Amino acid sequence: MSPYPPLKTLPAFEAALRLQSFSLAADELNVTPGAVGQQIRKLEEWLGVELFTRSVRQVYPTADGLAYAARIGPALQQISDASAQLRRRQDHSVHFAMPPSFAAKWFSSRMARFLIMHPTTALHVGSTEEKPNFDQDGLDIAVRYFDGNDDSLEAVLLYRGQAAVYCAPSYRDELGLETPGDLVRATLINDTKHHWWADWLATFAGIDPDQTRALKHIDIDQTAMVIEAAIHNQGVVISNPLLAEEDVSEGKLVHLFPEHVLTVPLGYYLVHPKKRELRSQVRLFRDWLLEEARDLVSSQRL
CATH class of the missing domain: 3.40.190.10 (Periplasmic binding protein-like II)
Incomplete structure (x- = not known):
């Protein structure tokens, strides 16, 4: 017998436990609720314990289910992070977010200059007033208007x-x-x-x-x-x-x-997670943005 559980069952288990619903897990995984239920049953049979208590409209994790999730959760996150990092290394795109006013009044008129200089880079731009969520939104780098203090972020002042x-x-x-x-x-x-x-x-x-x-x-x-x-x-x-x-x-x-x-x-800061190594395309974009901001500051001093 393999020392590993059926690996296809683990994403179904994690999603069902997090969402407390086979239906919501199915929507997230792009499968049917029946397929999620089947994967959970396979995992329960392999482990020899019940992971969920089923009711008509909802499912609840058992004590064994919660304990098992606590042990395998970090490993699943490591697999996800390592896979995403490896995929990003081959990615020639930059995913960037900024406040709407910064986008409309400063960035939009300059964006074409970067694309002309780096025609092989695909630029994906979004705007939000909220603190950027790098993992959830798949962002590489962002501009944030704040005081520059955030222990989780590398923050470089773009404009005071x-x-x-x-x-x-x-x-x-x-x-x-x-x-x-x-x-x-x-x-x-x-x-x-x-x-x-x-x-x-x-x-x-x-x-x-x-x-x-x-x-x-x-x-x-x-x-x-x-x-x-x-x-x-x-x-x-x-x-x-x-x-x-x-x-x-x-x-x-x-x-x-x-x-x-x-x-x-407060000021406009260029930010990205401290623990994330920037890909070459993202570094090019970061350096270009900083140079554009330096040019603006220099011209205002003339």
Whole structure:
């Protein structure tokens, strides 16, 4: 008799225990519930114990089932990790995620440059406001807007967090916005995800938070929409310069008071799991992104 159980039974057992359902396990494994049940019975016969208590709508692991899962779970995860790592080495694609505002206002206009430089690399791009889940989403690398502190991640600063003030040229001229104090006459467009107005006005205009709350404002929870509202003459926006630089270069926005830029404790970081070795394609993409960001910082200093 082989010292190994029927290996095809183990994925069915793991999925059924995790989901507590033969039907849900079948959906995940792309087989029928009957096939899952058959694999579980084979494993139970080989082991000589019951792994599940069956009911009409659900299955529950027995004490033996839970103990067995605790022993074989790490080994199954090791098999999965080793297989995925070996497959990734042969993969010429890069799976990348970033915040939606970063995608819309900075990355989208640069993406073609990377593909022209590296035509054999397939780039798979997604956007999310959530913390990236590298294992669940199959990501290689991501941009995350946070403070850079996460023990599980290798984090390299791409662009420091800053808060600067912008509006359409016609809005500036119409309201005569010449000093930070003049903003009391403006409509403040507030990005609820990056709310730095109170700090900026206190630092550069001597306006306390109570006065700031009394000023006319619009609250919007999407950064790209906040910038679009400013472009369409709806008020003054406070934004990271990285997100506004293209609209400034095209003349859609002007940077009000460029000598008054607030440094904030967050930034755009390029992140990936510490324990994961990056494939050559991913390293190329990482280095290209860092170079693009360095070019932007250098041009803003000129």
